[in-house]
Amino acid sequence: MPRTEGTYKAQSERAAGTTTGQRPAAKRQRTKMVAPPNDYLVPERDALLTPVLECRHLGIDFGGLHAVEDLNLMVGKTEIAGLIGPNGAGKTTVFNLLTKVYQPTRGTILLDGQDTAGMDTARVSREGIARTFQNIRLFDSLSVEDNVKIGLHNQVSCGMWSGIFRMPRYWLSEKEFHDKALELLDVFHMADNATDIAGSLPYGAQRRLEIVRALATNPKLLLLDEPAAGMNPVETEELMDNIVRVRDRFQIAVLLIEHDMDLVMGICEGIVVLNFGRLIAKGTPEEIQANPQVVEAYLGKQD
Amino acid sequence: MMERLKGLSTPSRDNLVTYALVFAAWAVMQSLASAHAISSSMVGLLVPITAYVSLAISLNLVVGISGELSLGHAGFMSVGAFTGLVVAQILAPSVASGPLRLLVSMLAAGGVAALAGLVVGVPVMRLQGDYLAIVTLAFGEIIKNLLNNLYVGFDGGLHLSMTNVASLGMSGGKVLINGPQGAVGIEKLSSFMAGMLLVLFTLLVVTNLVNSRSGRAIMAVRDNRIAAESVGIDTTKYRLMAFVVAAALAGMAGALYAMNFSSIVPKKFDFNTSILILVFVVLGGMGNIRGGIISAALLTVLPEKLRFIGDFRMLIYAVVLISVMLFSNNAQVRMTLDGIRTRLARKDDDEALADGERGGGAHA
Amino acid sequence: MGLLTNLINGISLGSVYAIIALGYTMVYGIAKMLNFAHGDVIMVGGYICFIAMNNVGLPPVVAVLLSIVGCTCLGIVVERLAYKPLREAPSLAVLITAIGVSYFLQNTALLVWGADPKAFRSVIDSPSIKLFNGQLTVSPVSIVTVLACVAIMVGLTLFTSRTKMGKAMRACSEDKGAAQLMGINVNTTISMVFAIGSGLAAIAGVLLCSTYPTLMPTTGSLPGIKAFTAAVIGGIGSIPGAALGGVLLGIIEIFAKAYIGTQLADAIVFAVLIVVLLIRPAGLLGKEIHEKV
Amino acid sequence: DSSAGGGSASAGDTFMIGGIGPVTGAAAIYGSATKYGAQVAVDEVNAAGAVKMELNWQDDEHDPEKSVNAYNTLKDWGMQILVGTTTTTPCVAVSTETNADRIFQLTPSASSVNVLGGEEIGADSPRKDNVFQMCFTDPNQGTASAQYISQQKLGTKIAVIYNNADAYSTGIYQKFVEEAGALELEIVSTQTFTDDQTDFSVQVGDAKDKGADLLFLPIYYTPASLILSEAKKQGYAPRFFGVDGMDGILTLEGFDTELAEGVMLLTPFVATAEDEATQAFNEAYKAASGSNENPNQFAADAYDCVKALAQAIETAGITPDMATDAMCDALIAQFTDPGFSYAGLTGESSWSVTGEVTKTPKGMVIEGGVYMPLDA
Amino acid sequence: MAMLKVADLNVYYGSIHAVKGVSFEVEEGEIVTLIGANGAGKSTTLNTVAGLLKLRTGSIEFEGESLVGIPAHKMIAKGIALCPEGRRVFQDLTVRDNLDMGAFTRSDDEVVEMRKVVYERFPRLRERRRQRAGTLSGGEQQMLAMGRALMGRPKLMMLDEPSMGLAPILVQEIFDIVKVLNEMGTTVLLVEQNARMALSIADRAYVLETGRVVTMGTGAELLQDDEVRKAYLGG
Ligand SMILES: Nc1ncnc2c1ncn2[C@@H]1O[C@H](COP(=O)(O)OP(=O)(O)OP(=O)(O)O)[C@@H](O)[C@H]1O
Ligand SMILES: Nc1ncnc2c1ncn2[C@@H]1O[C@H](COP(=O)(O)OP(=O)(O)OP(=O)(O)O)[C@@H](O)[C@H]1O
Ligand SMILES: [Mg+2]
Numbered sequence A: 001m002p003r004t005e006g007t008y009k010a011q012s013e014r015a016a017g018t019t020t021g022q023r024p025a026a027k028r029q030r031t032k033m034v035a036p037p038n039d040y041l042v043p044e045r046d047a048l049l050t051p052v053l054e055c056r057h058l059g060i061d062f063g064g065l066h067a068v069e070d071l072n073l074m075v076g077k078t079e080i081a082g083l084i085g086p087n088g089a090g091k092t093t094v095f096n097l098l099t100k101v102y103q104p105t106r107g108t109i110l111l112d113g114q115d116t117a118g119m120d121t122a123r124v125s126r127e128g129i130a131r132t133f134q135n136i137r138l139f140d141s142l143s144v145e146d147n148v149k150i151g152l153h154n155q156v157s158c159g160m161w162s163g164i165f166r167m168p169r170y171w172l173s174e175k176e177f178h179d180k181a182l183e184l185l186d187v188f189h190m191a192d193n194a195t196d197i198a199g200s201l202p203y204g205a206q207r208r209l210e211i212v213r214a215l216a217t218n219p220k221l222l223l224l225d226e227p228a229a230g231m232n233p234v235e236t237e238e239l240m241d242n243i244v245r246v247r248d249r250f251q252i253a254v255l256l257i258e259h260d261m262d263l264v265m266g267i268c269e270g271i272v273v274l275n276f277g278r279l280i281a282k283g284t285p286e287e288i289q290a291n292p293q294v295v296e297a298y299l300g301k302q303d
Numbered sequence B: 001m002m003e004r005l006k007g008l009s010t011p012s013r014d015n016l017v018t019y020a021l022v023f024a025a026w027a028v029m030q031s032l033a034s035a036h037a038i039s040s041s042m043v044g045l046l047v048p049i050t051a052y053v054s055l056a057i058s059l060n061l062v063v064g065i066s067g068e069l070s071l072g073h074a075g076f077m078s079v080g081a082f083t084g085l086v087v088a089q090i091l092a093p094s095v096a097s098g099p100l101r102l103l104v105s106m107l108a109a110g111g112v113a114a115l116a117g118l119v120v121g122v123p124v125m126r127l128q129g130d131y132l133a134i135v136t137l138a139f140g141e142i143i144k145n146l147l148n149n150l151y152v153g154f155d156g157g158l159h160l161s162m163t164n165v166a167s168l169g170m171s172g173g174k175v176l177i178n179g180p181q182g183a184v185g186i187e188k189l190s191s192f193m194a195g196m197l198l199v200l201f202t203l204l205v206v207t208n209l210v211n212s213r214s215g216r217a218i219m220a221v222r223d224n225r226i227a228a229e230s231v232g233i234d235t236t237k238y239r240l241m242a243f244v245v246a247a248a249l250a251g252m253a254g255a256l257y258a259m260n261f262s263s264i265v266p267k268k269f270d271f272n273t274s275i276l277i278l279v280f281v282v283l284g285g286m287g288n289i290r291g292g293i294i295s296a297a298l299l300t301v302l303p304e305k306l307r308f309i310g311d312f313r314m315l316i317y318a319v320v321l322i323s324v325m326l327f328s329n330n331a332q333v334r335m336t337l338d339g340i341r342t343r344l345a346r347k348d349d350d351e352a353l354a355d356g357e358r359g360g361g362a363h364a
Numbered sequence C: 001m002g003l004l005t006n007l008i009n010g011i012s013l014g015s016v017y018a019i020i021a022l023g024y025t026m027v028y029g030i031a032k033m034l035n036f037a038h039g040d041v042i043m044v045g046g047y048i049c050f051i052a053m054n055n056v057g058l059p060p061v062v063a064v065l066l067s068i069v070g071c072t073c074l075g076i077v078v079e080r081l082a083y084k085p086l087r088e089a090p091s092l093a094v095l096i097t098a099i100g101v102s103y104f105l106q107n108t109a110l111l112v113w114g115a116d117p118k119a120f121r122s123v124i125d126s127p128s129i130k131l132f133n134g135q136l137t138v139s140p141v142s143i144v145t146v147l148a149c150v151a152i153m154v155g156l157t158l159f160t161s162r163t164k165m166g167k168a169m170r171a172c173s174e175d176k177g178a179a180q181l182m183g184i185n186v187n188t189t190i191s192m193v194f195a196i197g198s199g200l201a202a203i204a205g206v207l208l209c210s211t212y213p214t215l216m217p218t219t220g221s222l223p224g225i226k227a228f229t230a231a232v233i234g235g236i237g238s239i240p241g242a243a244l245g246g247v248l249l250g251i252i253e254i255f256a257k258a259y260i261g262t263q264l265a266d267a268i269v270f271a272v273l274i275v276v277l278l279i280r281p282a283g284l285l286g287k288e289i290h291e292k293v
Numbered sequence D: 001d002s003s004a005g006g007g008s009a010s011a012g013d014t015f016m017i018g019g020i021g022p023v024t025g026a027a028a029i030y031g032s033a034t035k036y037g038a039q040v041a042v043d044e045v046n047a048a049g050a051v052k053m054e055l056n057w058q059d060d061e062h063d064p065e066k067s068v069n070a071y072n073t074l075k076d077w078g079m080q081i082l083v084g085t086t087t088t089t090p091c092v093a094v095s096t097e098t099n100a101d102r103i104f105q106l107t108p109s110a111s112s113v114n115v116l117g118g119e120e121i122g123a124d125s126p127r128k129d130n131v132f133q134m135c136f137t138d139p140n141q142g143t144a145s146a147q148y149i150s151q152q153k154l155g156t157k158i159a160v161i162y163n164n165a166d167a168y169s170t171g172i173y174q175k176f177v178e179e180a181g182a183l184e185l186e187i188v189s190t191q192t193f194t195d196d197q198t199d200f201s202v203q204v205g206d207a208k209d210k211g212a213d214l215l216f217l218p219i220y221y222t223p224a225s226l227i228l229s230e231a232k233k234q235g236y237a238p239r240f241f242g243v244d245g246m247d248g249i250l251t252l253e254g255f256d257t258e259l260a261e262g263v264m265l266l267t268p269f270v271a272t273a274e275d276e277a278t279q280a281f282n283e284a285y286k287a288a289s290g291s292n293e294n295p296n297q298f299a300a301d302a303y304d305c306v307k308a309l310a311q312a313i314e315t316a317g318i319t320p321d322m323a324t325d326a327m328c329d330a331l332i333a334q335f336t337d338p339g340f341s342y343a344g345l346t347g348e349s350s351w352s353v354t355g356e357v358t359k360t361p362k363g364m365v366i367e368g369g370v371y372m373p374l375d376a
Numbered sequence E: 001m002a003m004l005k006v007a008d009l010n011v012y013y014g015s016i017h018a019v020k021g022v023s024f025e026v027e028e029g030e031i032v033t034l035i036g037a038n039g040a041g042k043s044t045t046l047n048t049v050a051g052l053l054k055l056r057t058g059s060i061e062f063e064g065e066s067l068v069g070i071p072a073h074k075m076i077a078k079g080i081a082l083c084p085e086g087r088r089v090f091q092d093l094t095v096r097d098n099l100d101m102g103a104f105t106r107s108d109d110e111v112v113e114m115r116k117v118v119y120e121r122f123p124r125l126r127e128r129r130r131q132r133a134g135t136l137s138g139g140e141q142q143m144l145a146m147g148r149a150l151m152g153r154p155k156l157m158m159l160d161e162p163s164m165g166l167a168p169i170l171v172q173e174i175f176d177i178v179k180v181l182n183e184m185g186t187t188v189l190l191v192e193q194n195a196r197m198a199l200s201i202a203d204r205a206y207v208l209e210t211g212r213v214v215t216m217g218t219g220a221e222l223l224q225d226d227e228v229r230k231a232y233l234g235g
């Protein structure tokens, strides 16, 4: 039986062959990767900058299960990195460790050079990690705009008393909230939906809103957990553009988990592969696709 | 100012309707009462209604807005009630003006209740869902139990005891709080006017809080705690904020309530009273402040209006309660209501659109 | 000797709480609702037994059985009429309805059986057992209560973990839709839960009234709340937890009364609840379920 | 049904009597008893013909708020005189209202001094001159009990269990302790409880451990029945001594009267008394309440309230068409008249300006399931 | 005669008209797939057939018998199983108990036998049989959901996006299982986002758009259809 696309086409080919033609080919040019002094891998342009994320010997146990074990990972300042691996490999768990939903059993997490030990989820967010969730978690009963305003919570200040007694501070802050929220929504062409209730949005729009909300926290690193899940190929294409656009515009790093190889191989610069909580491979999309271990554990033989 | 009005979002417009409703009710009742056009029974209910309405609004902040099930709201009411009584008595010799004394005692009541809210809230906020509910219930009972053992006397100086009146060591003076027998001989300082002012104040605090940065954070935690944390919101802080503000407001309502009767016992503020307030909130629609106000007023009047059926009164009340819950949650009814609401909303939208166009035209 | 007496009294009181708590936990664990009317079903159970023994003159065993049957039917009827229509409704709506049912049962009892308290004659009519020259007395009701408590706990544990029906109940508690897809009749299953819970309430009612022989329309309220507290201390939803919580609560209550003061006993009981929950947020034997992110 | 009030007052030949007491909730027994007791008396008065009365009884759930609501409802109905309220805490709130509105109030059973008000009797509020009691004020019973126990040498080591959430019980207890001190009675154990408590193992156990030979129970009969059964369970058999609230214990449905064998109490009313008035009242009460149970002291007090009012109305020549405040003043004058006394089911009563009643309690002992006079 | 015949189905959520007159048929032994964008009404259709949702108008017939008004819990006895969207495994039960629930109406012997079959298909489930289902990873849960539906030995198996969130190697496997199932005699009604894969194994397919069937044909036809390629298969 023929595999979806045979092999994952190289970016240039895909760009050329596309029927939509709206994808700016330039944005998807392959990045040249260089190895820093240690054996990490970051894009060449980020090589001299502090990596936005560095994990050393990271690990967590659930009971007897080593869900993540001795994970070393580095994400460059403006890299789009991929984290892939079989179901249950521990990918989401890595995100949960980075965002301190779980406290790691072992190891260190450096965010922009700063050790995040002892921080909680909210603190990590303020320090610059934002995320989306495998199963969408919006503020369902609130409007789209409010969802983004909540994302902006730490970007605009206004205390409880100013709010209750409507001090001048309140009016200023509300204006700022409104303007910033609409500006962000505009990036994803969602400004028209500002007053819709988040829970009533179509699925794809909910996924986009989650990304907007994450961006609103002004992150250095954006974690996306299966952003294309449940999307059809057309929608996925659009998502890929958006991710690249966001990276370019905000100059942030993106680490994403995805099972859709079109997306992963299409936009990720560096990829790490987990299996049974351990790193089994890292490299460029081409290297990963050629890695027999990855093919056996994850990609499957393509005939 | 015009700019601001135009920028009003739907919730703010909604709030204006609520304020208008409250003012209208006030005007109508006040003029009817002063014209002696309503029954004594109704006049007697006015202050309790304002107290219950305030309580419903403040509990809505916890249950509807913050999404925590609290079964101990009456506890804060009771802290406020007894604080208010004591302060009013202490002030009696020095402050002649009744309304001023009421105001000061209500503020004190709010302050002490807020403190109680903080003491209760800090540990409680480590829990979630039904566990939080049971702990608030427990705190309500503990507060009742402690007040059942509290003896306070005033003879120029304040005397406190946790055993009995004798151990107060009073020289003359007056026992203000007599353990489980509560307080008697309370001066009736409360009035309908004071009650309405409290309702408006409570409404102002709650609606303004909800429509602010803090309020959005509170609702974010309600809708999805993990997501709220992930965008950097200190979830404990905002849950606690809702809880403490509500406790303070409940305390003020408690003081108003207590100073409407010449005797009050701690037992009044038990689990059943907490439930009563919760019923107002749920029946009015959780998070729906206006609904809560209306249901608090109606449900306070209902048992009184049912007096003519004698012994079956409370039975009928129970049946009404169950029927309303079944009816308002019936799928068919829901659908019809939804339909009406969408139709109304569409009309609203159309109007807004028209407004917008007009506004746009003006700018052009 | 005082200590031992208090301990025995505590266990006796605690076992009554435990049986009520088992009913609570059962209904909460499966139907996910705080059934505040549970205490009032206990009261009805007490009245049925009382009427059967005193007015009809039936032997105690028959009266107890009648009371169990009566309450089981009551539980099923109440569930059908008041709770079933609210399957899809928010849990608070169900809570308020349960409170309505509680008022309804109390006021019906008031109209049917009057306001005068009844003096309940113990269903176990044998004299207290005297030990150490009568310094220590143990009432036979206490012994029966403790035994009943253990039997019910073991029975329920086996039922929910071993039997198909028991597992089906747990499946329903989580996802009614998915359970239906498995071929489980959700309505029957939930009726069954209420039937069991209410049957237990009848037993609890009879034993409660036998231990503390007074019966009035409000008899079930306070024990209901205490037992609910016990269920939470033990970890609500956990069957052994309910039993443990009940017994602990009884002992704590009696000891607090005896050694600290009768006035503060309730405050202490509730304070213990809070302390337990702060240390173990899901109760003593409750499983802490972390939402998987 | 008399409770189906709410309509407006009928023409001016009838006295509009309001009644308030709990007929639902945990205290419903007391309210129901007073309600039916009062109804029996009203029917009798109307049958006699000299005075015409209409009774409207309202529920207050033993809650001050509901009680004031009930009061306002009655005012709307046209109430001229209030018989109530049954329980103390609500009565304090309602008596403040009647005092302000100048409506005469006679309570059957709210026994605390704060109901009446007045410095001289130790209340925390000024005297409400329109309020009178039919029952003893709490302090009197405490004193009388201590004196009786001491005179008759009923016990040497005394234990007390009282309800400290209850003004009635606490009031009696306090006076009892005072008087017991003066009479050098030794109190070895004092235990308290609050409403809703059903477990008395600790309280009884303490009395037992301290070796008390007399257990004084200044409480109502429902908790008393639980204490008696707990004592039996613990194999503890002291002498039990109660007050008027204990009356009713024999009427408790299902109660094993053997438990009460030898219990002594001071009470102004016993339903099993042989006299004609009591017997007639028993029958009428059963008919009115539709139950088989004998009336208790609450019912008798309420009955006496109405009958005393009727007598006062007749004596003072008060007419139903008088304004309520004038009626109130006339009734105050009549009740405080030193020459006025009323002989009813609960004995010969007269009132002082403080609003307190003076009557003599009878000492009773339960033998073979019936009351026997103690002094006989 | 068609095994499943849905005609003019209309389903509402409150006032939202989610499925607007959908008609389709599934012949015995076929694999039929419904594809369409998010919110097209695919899940709603399956849930209605399974009895979880009430239809407003229209008819559903299974083996010549109307399914309208038959409660969801009776479907499994008729031979219809639905493996719902979003897995919906019983979080608090163990993997094994979850599987057992799938054969709730079957005898104990059959349960044991089917469990063996499922474990063979999904060795990972055997490995994790004592773990609480709630702590399984997304993919593991999907395997469990399918295994659980298999336990009832249905004649018609309805699968709602079984490949969602699965690793490529498993996507392949899931579709292989679907084919094997089908070869063993189970009729399959498949809803998929992965239209390419779905069409490649389907005998016939229907394309849904905003609650309506807009195109139908054999899997191979639709794979070649320009409109379909542009809208659902990507570049
Ligand atoms: N709270 C927990 N308790 C116990 N085990 C857990 C917990 N969370 C995750 N696991 C286990 O850890 C492993 C990794 O899970 P994780 O959710 O990280 O997988 P994943 O790589 O994201 O898989 P998928 O691609 O299917 O989402 C799984 O085997 C899962 O069962
Ligand atoms: N519970 C619900 N309440 C209200 N509307 C709903 C509900 N479930 C679905 N809808 C709406 O019904 C329509 C059809 O939804 P459905 O879930 O059937 O789509 P789908 O084709 O399965 O999409 P997906 O690919 O996202 O699973 C959508 O517009 C959706 O928003
Ligand atoms: Mg994952």
Ligand SMILES: [Mg+2]
Pocket: E042, E043, E044, E085, E160
């Ligand atoms: Mg779907």
